[in-house]
Amino acid sequence: MIRLLLAEDQGMMRGALALLLNLEPDIEVVAEAGTAAEALRAAASTRPDVALLDIEMPDGSGLDVAARLRDELPDCRVLIVTTFGRPGYLRQAMEAGAAGFLVKDGPVEQLAAAVRRVLAGERVIDPALAAAALSAGPNPLTDRERDALTAAADGTTVADIAVRLHLSESTVRNYLSAAIGKTGTRNRIEAAHRARANGWI
């Protein structure tokens, strides 16, 4: 019997997937979590064979959970399941030691199959997405450029970003300008969109 941890913040999705996976004769959902913190706690106490992790959760990223699990439960295979097939997400997932990466667009039948395959030691990755990740290249933004762009993305003004990051306004403008240049865009809004689409911020 495959013991499985399911971390997903949308209640309806989580419930539906849990029900569906429990229908499989060789799979048992031993823990459900709606937040990153819950996922870590549940993993520690139930020690599942496979962890099915969503990326977007209210209190943190499933990618961070994956990285923690690699250290704390090295035998537990991690399968990332996400809405957005962003190249940067896939890259981060691989760096965090994930064994598989699925997008929620695909058919449900993929899911149980993927669980069995990662447990067998296989890597499960959408080929089209892998190609996109390779072609997009690594994240070109430096730490500070990311910070500045992330802050700017929600409309925060240069002055406020400077305060939040303990920087001068000139520096913030320089970082934003660099980010705009590296993303090949015309302003901070386009830069933020592009960076998000690639999973860079």
Place this chain on the structure above:
Amino acid sequence: MIRLLLAEDQGMMRGALALLLNLEPDIEVVAEAGTAAEALRAAASTRPDVALLDIEMPDGSGLDVAARLRDELPDCRVLIVTTFGRPGYLRQAMEAGAAGFLVKDGPVEQLAAAVRRVLAGERVIDPALAAAALSAGPNPLTDRERDALTAAADGTTVADIAVRLHLSESTVRNYLSAAIGKTGTRNRIEAAHRARANGWI
């Protein structure tokens, strides 16, 4: 037997929900759709009792589908299911004649229950969301303000918006300024965020 149409663009979610609803003894999913166009076609050919519609679909809004269904299949109850509990969405859904409005955060058990309740003639709406919709008030933006803000949201520059909307740059700036004023924000980015959060654009 309740004949049900399921329209939802995420394959995994759609598959899981279809499976789950088919487990109910009195519900049968007679059609599945991944786009707005498919939903309309399927509804016309299968004439379901209840239509379960997602809002965000690649080729159009489930709210538009709801409005069309009201004219073409007046006997079909519409139940909107969406990720985002935005006040404006709820308002639009009610105006489009929907019988119910669910957010995907809730437990799955809600779903089958809601289907039965709308079929019984009841209205199904999350109370907290209804309160938010009332307190947020109606969409304060005029058509053109919405157009300008929508275009500005993805980083398009004033000059380009003017071209796309066949307006002068001054006019576009005036609309954006009005939108910023009405949303009580400091710039177009914040205005776009606020408008999106309220379901105004």
Place this chain on the structure above:
DNA sequence: CCGGCGCCGGGACATTTGTCACGGTGAAAC
């Protein structure tokens, strides 16, 4: 030891953005 690079800052400049005051039209509301 030197070069490259991430990090931090300053100053100056052109461009873009946001605000305000103003005028005119047409359609709907009272």
Place this chain on the structure above:
DNA sequence: GTTTCACCGTGACAAATGTCCCGGCGCCGG
């Protein structure tokens, strides 16, 4: 018939943004 409001436009101005210089520090690899 007047008022109201969405709509479209102009011109001018202040503020924010984006770009390009410049300087310095510390760290790492060749």
